[in-house]
Amino acid sequence: MPKGKLFLIPNVLAENTALSVISPQVKEVISNTKVYLVENARTARRYISSLKLGVNLEEVQMDILDKSTSSEAVAKMMQPLLNGTDVGVISEAGCPGIADPGALAVAYAHQKGIQVVPLSGPSSMFLALMGSGFSGQSFAFHGYLPIDKKERALALRKLESESLKEKRAQMFMETPFRNNRLLQDLLQILSPQTKLCIAKNLTAADELILTKPVSEWKKFPIDLHKIPTVFILQSF
Amino acid sequence: MPKGKLFLIPNVLAENTALSVISPQVKEVISNTKVYLVENARTARRYISSLKLGVNLEEVQMDILDKSTSSEAVAKMMQPLLNGTDVGVISEAGCPGIADPGALAVAYAHQKGIQVVPLSGPSSMFLALMGSGFSGQSFAFHGYLPIDKKERALALRKLESESLKEKRAQMFMETPFRNNRLLQDLLQILSPQTKLCIAKNLTAADELILTKPVSEWKKFPIDLHKIPTVFILQSF
Numbered sequence: 192m193p194k195g196k197l198f199l200i201p202n203v204l205a206e207n208t209a210l211s212v213i214s215p216q217v218k219e220v221i222s223n224t225k226v227y228l229v230e231n232a233r234t235a236r237r238y239i240s241s242l243k244l245g246v247n248l249e250e251v252q253m254d255i256l257d258k259s260t261s262s263e264a265v266a267k268m269m270q271p272l273l274n275g276t277d278v279g280v281i282s283e284a285g286c287p288g289i290a291d292p293g294a295l296a297v298a299y300a301h302q303k304g305i306q307v308v309p310l311s312g313p314s315s316m317f318l319a320l321m322g323s324g325f326s327g328q329s330f331a332f333h334g335y336l337p338i339d340k341k342e343r344a345l346a347l348r349k350l351e352s353e354s355l356k357e358k359r360a361q362m363f364m365e366t367p368f369r370n371n372r373l374l375q376d377l378l379q380i381l382s383p384q385t386k387l388c389i390a391k392n393l394t395a396a397d398e399l400i401l402t403k404p405v406s407e408w409k410k411f412p413i414d415l416h417k418i419p420t421v422f423i424l425q426s427f
Numbered sequence: 428m429p430k431g432k433l434f435l436i437p438n439v440l441a442e443n444t445a446l447s448v449i450s451p452q453v454k455e456v457i458s459n460t461k462v463y464l465v466e467n468a469r470t471a472r473r474y475i476s477s478l479k480l481g482v483n484l485e486e487v488q489m490d491i492l493d494k495s496t497s498s499e500a501v502a503k504m505m506q507p508l509l510n511g512t513d514v515g516v517i518s519e520a521g522c523p524g525i526a527d528p529g530a531l532a533v534a535y536a537h538q539k540g541i542q543v544v545p546l547s548g549p550s551s552m553f554l555a556l557m558g559s560g561f562s563g564q565s566f567a568f569h570g571y572l573p574i575d576k577k578e579r580a581l582a583l584r585k586l587e588s589e590s591l592k593e594k595r596a597q598m599f600m601e602t603p604f605r606n607n608r609l610l611q612d613l614l615q616i617l618s619p620q621t622k623l624c625i626a627k628n629l630t631a632a633d634e635l636i637l638t639k640p641v642s643e644w645k646k647f648p649i650d651l652h653k654i655p656t657v658f659i660l661q662s663f
Binding site for chain 1: 435437446447448449450451452455522523524525526527529530533534535536537543544545547548549550553554555556557558559560561562563564565566567568569570595629630634636637638639
């Protein structure tokens, strides 16, 4: 029996955007998929409903794949694929498989010869990089920076020097309730001529993407508290 | 007068996919935009036509923004924005602004306080990363590797050791007609246990994404000649 396909299904980044940012292809896959691995069943159901595809959610099976899921549990959740059933992965926001637990399912699929099909859609990292104006010939994503003040300062100086040496744009994120603290640290620690791109609330009505030297950000008050934000720096 | 917005408009990666992978939002922006910066006017027109939006291409103005365009020329092309007209940027394939000349227009927009609006759509790098099964907690894109045999070997060993140290997935590309040569070099130079993801012809009917240790790729013949491909390696 042919195996099922593992579809990596993008979610929205901001409320009430599904009907404008989600492609016909994603809608078609969701219309035809009955088994999902999701980070959060409630929000995944809400997302599917928001697409207005007439999906009967009672016929949809959802298993939880989050950062606490073991490899053994992932193997068990992937069984339907071995029996020929397609499975979709949906994250809390944006594209599954990048800096999120969906990658565990994908790695398992490659081990078992299951076809992986990533679908195009919103990604805050990628939108931020497009909108930053940095060349993108070389870029790196570093996830979360250390929280400890000294370690964070060291990490930021390393990002700056590597950026200069490799002509590389350096992306990172923070838990949204700590964004203002991170911004404070950035303005204090980074060199004044380093350029910083702040991309907040991407795809929402109040989306903002601005790239300025650190020296100018110091004169430009911005509140990022609890607002999903991507930070990118580049030294020149 | 309020300034226009600079829309970063994704193009397709593969032929005959526009109607399935392009979102309603992108279609709406294209319906309302009359001035574009494009890498290639012929293919940009073909892309817009393929969306079947009833756009009259004779009313559409296209300036060429490619790797040979000077900063002065970019400044001139951006004038309509200062006069309140929206401008769209369309690349040869995928998302503008990342590893492509669109970044010049975006950088200029940030200098002049012009709002930049990146739109979600297909990106071969991002789809490859999603589909690789590498964790994506840390990743870097390196563009093209050196062509010289010795320099390339050095670069690959550096990518491997950095990958191990930083737990980082390392992405790179090659001019499609040199893909088979690059693959040969990868299999010869990389450590047998390094994992290599090859993502070819993304979004096309014969798309293929496979992640295997180098030792297994050596037993798995694959032809990448002239086929758009993203390569990702990770050492463990």
